[in-house]
Amino acid sequence: MGQPLASVAQPAPAVGRLVSNTTRERAGTALSLGFVTVFLSVIVALPIAALVWSSRNDGWSGFWTAVSAPEAVAALKLTLAVAALVALTNALAGTLIAWVLVRDEFRGKSLVNGIIDLPFALPTIVAGLLVLALYGPHSPVGVHAAFTRYAIYLVLLFVTLPFVVRTVQPVLYELDTQMEEAARSLGARELTIFTRIVFPSILPGILSGVAMAFARAIGEIGAIVILSGNLPYKTEVASVYVFNLSQSGNGTAAAAVAVVLLAISFAVLLAVGGIRRLATRYERA
């Protein structure tokens, strides 16, 4: 009857066992997915949904009025500009620090390496207070940047320091130096070696670190709130503006501006995902 021989020759599968395994597996998947879904819904998704919903309490025009209010625009502009500058600085300084930590040898290196993570462990409000102590009115080095945009820039550099270092460092560590040596023996200059060989391999690391630093800089409040003075149109960043709106009972307008911040966060996560996918494809090719 046209039955292919191969299938006849196959041993009869232990039907009972196979079925029980897959049903048990399915039950396990269902159980864990159920728990994960309920947890994420209660903790993350429902609050976010409520935020998006509330932002449209006054209709589209209300949403637009809140987002395009001069103070909101000023705060968003400042936030984006400072965050972009912070991201750029991190791209350079983070790569430099990662390079020194992997390729250089000096006494106290492991201590320096350990201290890089400090901004992740330290409450950000303490970071703000410390930057204020060094670069504020009582500055022992004579720099008085408190309540200016420079202060926001400085404290955000403190808070975002580990991102690029920690994404570039492992890649640099795994990087085979044979190619660099080959290039060097063929007479390539150090700069050429870096831009042609090292840079392309660490670029995905730099980009995803920069994206996370950017997102962090956009959303930070604890480090900034003490330090910036929060002057509207001058040193008021978007997160502080949203905070102030919510405290003055203007929840709908606060939600509208918060939705803009939420959209930026999603865009950054999408970008990081894209970078990661590109990087793995590049590796496979």
Place this chain on the structure above:
Amino acid sequence: MLKKYAVRFAALGYLLVVLLGPLSMLFWRVYVEGAGKAWTALTDPDTIHAFKVTLELVAIAVPLNTLFGIVVALAIVRRRFLGKGLLNAFVDLPLALSPVVVGLSLYLLYGRTGWFGPWFSGHGIQVLFALPSMVLATIFVSVPFVAREVVPTLREIGDEQEQAAHTLGASGWQTFWRITLPSIRWAVIYGVIVTTARCLGEYGAVAIVSGSIQGKTETATLRVQEEYENLNLAGSYGISLVLAAIAIIVLILMTTLRPKEGVS
């Protein structure tokens, strides 16, 4: 050779200006403002209460997020299902989201006109300006950390041992307790440490939902700001010193648990 030193000093110089400089101010400021005054502020009942509230938040949020982190990591790595990308995005979201947005979302959900607000107030349960909303905010901001540590470890160890245990007749639970958990335990511990640090340091989200009521819903970080605004700088730096000491312990644990970061 000269270039090498230039690069080294540029990197260390940057660290000095951005990180070590401000950090070195901590003891100095406490000393200048007066250690006695700092001690008075630290032993103030409201400050002690603030630390207690912070510890309560940590004690609730960290175990829940640890359990969630392990389950979600296992689901992401070992199971196949529709919508995995979406799940990943939601787990990562708190990393990229402003704490203010988190706090505001909860505020709107449990507020007077929110979806859940009327129900809870109808049953006499205070959510906003009380511990429940602060717990929710703290869990939200620290959701990703355990999962993000466990996922790569699970990928790395593969599932051969789990399959072997399964073939030999071990149940799912047995496989988890005897095979999976022991091999991911360091990742879990590392994730727990990072989660704890994040919960201790949370400011923005808790600031919105707690109302910062002195002696009631004030946490340690909110207390730092309160003291600063009351112009009690000694108190502000004193509490900061304690928080920084905890951070440094966390940091030491982090570096001893992760020796593979690329320092030879």
